[in-house]
Amino acid sequence: MELPRASLPVIERRRALRLFAAAPAVAVLAACGTGSDEPDQLLPLATAAKADAALANAIARRHSGMSETARELAAARAAHASALQREIDRVASRDPEDPPSVPDPAPKKAPSSADAAADALRAAVREGQERAARLVPGLSGYRAGLVASVSASCACLQEVLG
Template sequence: LADAARADVATAKAISAGKPSPVAAAVAKARQQQANALQAEIDRARGGSPSSRAAPPSTSKPPADQASALNQLDGSLKIAQQKAAALVPTLPRYRAGLVGSVAAGCASLRELFS
């Protein structure tokens, strides 16, 4: 989930690089916060020092057309929402709350595309 959030940040920033997009900027900011929270929990659970991971290299560039790129980003948010929601029942309470908030956050971000 943290890697997916970082990938969404990279995609959203790439979308805004050519022509600023308030939707992409909002997604980048929120998904960065989610990635940071998830990574902090991963680091805490491992008992190690905090790590900072960069976004994974993107295997595909967002489409050149901004509308298509935003549709792709919306699809990524939908997948992240579904994966997070599916994990919630399997996790301890604290992690379930964190992952549930990620699922809810993705759902609310998807409303920006409506």
């Protein structure tokens, strides 16, 4: 069955060309409008992950009895920092020549006793887990999954530390 010609919408050729010509400009404006002057929400998590890795490495150097566990924790937290850094940089579209958006932590000094060192590691991963867990509900998509996985990993590290 054919529809009568009068019922089909008619778009003039000039109007269609104007719409197609405006599409790239609208896309650029939409992309620029999504930026924010506020720091990325993941920045504190990445900074803390780097600091935790530095602390764990300092503890591994100072306390030989804890070195294997501390090095494993340092590797895990460094991986968290790296994944968070990549996501922050992906969203910010920064120049690769710029310094990292997540600053390197100040050198860490390990606590003098093994018990204090173990407590410091437990406190660091507990804080990392809690901070990430608090952030997850406000995120969406990939970012929510990434931060939830960091939180879950920190929870596992807490179990390893006892």
